[in-house]
Amino acid sequence: MVDFEWYRSFISIYKLRSVSEAAKTRLMTQPAMSQHLAALEAELGEKLFTRTTRKMVPTEKGKELYTQVVPLIEALEETTQKFKMDTSLTIPMVKIGTAHEYFHENLAPHLGKFPFRINATFGIASDILELLIEEKLDMIITSKKIPAPGIEYIHYVQEEFVLVAPYNFEEIDFEDSERFEAWLCSQDWISYGSDLPIIRRFWREHFKKRPHMQIKHVLPDLHSILTAIEHGEGISALPTYMLKKSLHNKTVKIIFPRFKVTNELYLAYHIKLRNLPITKIISEALKENLHNGHDTT
Numbered sequence: 001m002v003d004f005e006w007y008r009s010f011i012s013i014y015k016l017r018s019v020s021e022a023a024k025t026r027l028m029t030q031p032a033m034s035q036h037l038a039a040l041e042a043e044l045g046e047k048l049f050t051r052t053t054r055k056m057v058p059t060e061k062g063k064e065l066y067t068q069v070v071p072l073i074e075a076l077e078e079t080t081q082k083f084k085m086d087t088s089l090t091i092p093m094v095k096i097g098t099a100h101e102y103f104h105e106n107l108a109p110h111l112g113k114f115p116f117r118i119n120a121t122f123g124i125a126s127d128i129l130e131l132l133i134e135e136k137l138d139m140i141i142t143s144k145k146i147p148a149p150g151i152e153y154i155h156y157v158q159e160e161f162v163l164v165a166p167y168n169f170e171e172i173d174f175e176d177s178e179r180f181e182a183w184l185c186s187q188d189w190i191s192y193g194s195d196l197p198i199i200r201r202f203w204r205e206h207f208k209k210r211p212h213m214q215i216k217h218v219l220p221d222l223h224s225i226l227t228a229i230e231h232g233e234g235i236s237a238l239p240t241y242m243l244k245k246s247l248h249n250k251t252v253k254i255i256f257p258r259f260k261v262t263n264e265l266y267l268a269y270h271i272k273l274r275n276l277p278i279t280k281i282i283s284e285a286l287k288e289n290l291h292n293g294h295d296t297t
Contacts, residue, residue, distance in 0.1 A: 002043055007069055009036035010048065014066045017055040024149035025271060027133065077276060094282055097121040097128030098141035101222040102265075105242045107289070114285050132268060139269045139282050152274060153266040154283070157290055161198050162260045164226070164243065165235040167250050181207050188216040188234030190225045198237045202261045226252070237261070 012022035013033070023033040041048050048062035058066065093116065098107070100122040111118060121128060121137060125144040131137045133148055145153045165171075174180035191199055196211060203211040216234050219225050225236050226243075230251040246252045267286065273279045 003036075003039065006036045006040040006043070007073055009033055010040055011066065011070060011073060013037060013049065013056055014058055014062065017057070019056060027150055074275070091115075091117050092278065093117045093119055094139070094278070095119045095121065095137045096139055096141070096282075097123060097131055097137045099124070099143075101239070101242060102141060104223070110289055113289065115281060116285070129268065132270070135270070138273075138278070139267055141265055141286070142268055143263055143265055145266055145268075150271050151268055152271045153268045156265045156267045156286065159239045159241060159263045159265060160260055161202070161237045161239050161263060162243075162254045163202075163235060163256055164229055164238045164252050165255045166229055166232045167253050168232075169235065169253065169255060171255050173256065177207070185211065185213040187213075189213055190217045190219060190228055190234045190236040191215050192219055192222060192225060194218055198261065198263070201263075202237050202259070205261050206259055239263075 009022065009026065009028075012025055013019055016022045016025065019033050019037070020030050023030045026033065037048065044061075044065070046061040046065075047059050048065060049056040049058055051057075096107075096118055098120070103120055103122065107118070107120075121131060123131075125142045125146060128137065128140045128142065129144075129146050129148060129151070132140050132151065141156060142153075143159075172183060174183060189199065191197075194215070196215070199211055203209060217225075217228060219228060222238055222242060226238060226246060228234065229236060229238075230246060235255070243252065243254070247254070267283055269279055269283075
């Protein structure tokens with residue numbers, strides 16, 4: 001009996017001209033991919049590729065099979081996704097991974113506007129990427145493009161980080177860059193990581209060096225840092241999207257507004273799902289949420 005997965009493996013090899021690259025894309029071992037191809041060739045009684053030292057060259061029978069089978073496979077996958085998306089049956093559940101703060105500020109208030117239900121998972125970039133690779137998530141929103149076999153990243157939005165201080169904080173600006181940097185280093189800083197992720201980037205961009213300071217507090221999330229700043233515990237770099245309420249209530253203020261740093265966010269998903277309706281629906285809905293006035297910048 002022909003296994004549907006043999007055809008998917010055949011298509012991957014055909015597109016990439018490599019068993020090893022096809023195996024990476026499908027998150028399989030190379031021997032398993034070779035077995036799929038050998039089983040399909042045995043079932044059909046035809047040689048589908050000629051193996052050279054550099055790549056897999058499809059035979060005429062291989063080309064003929066590819067031409068005939070690709071539309072069928074794509075139609076089957078599309079039909080499956082349409083069936084899953086049929087709202088007469090149920091509203092689809094989409095598993096999305098992202099940072100807690102981003103979800104809290106930008107997605108949670110607008111859940112009713114999405115044409116799907118959301119099953120959210122929070123975590124750092126490496127953790128949610130691992131869940132995506134394992135297909136425990138459908139899509140992630142991440143600030144890091146960590147290379148991974150079979151995963152595609154597309155640009156989503158640019159967020160902006162600014163320096164935030166208690167409302168009564170007294171700013172002292174110096175024309176001399178070194179004195180200004182030294183004064184900044186002497187302040188009470190709050191970070192959400194011992195390696196000073198955003199603060200370190202801010203320093204590199206504006207002072208062309210690593211920061212040398214003693215951190216007063218290291219807190220696990222940005223909302224905790226904002227609360228600490230509101231209560232006068234120090235300063236930090238925070239994204240503008242989470243400051244609107246605090247700025248309005250005059251519990252914090254942005255200091256030295258010319259000193260800011262941008263951060264790119266990406267949508268990531270499995271390449272094999274790129275052309276499926278559900279992938280397009282998720283990405284378009286997330287982007288539409290930004291266009292309707294919920295941009296992070």
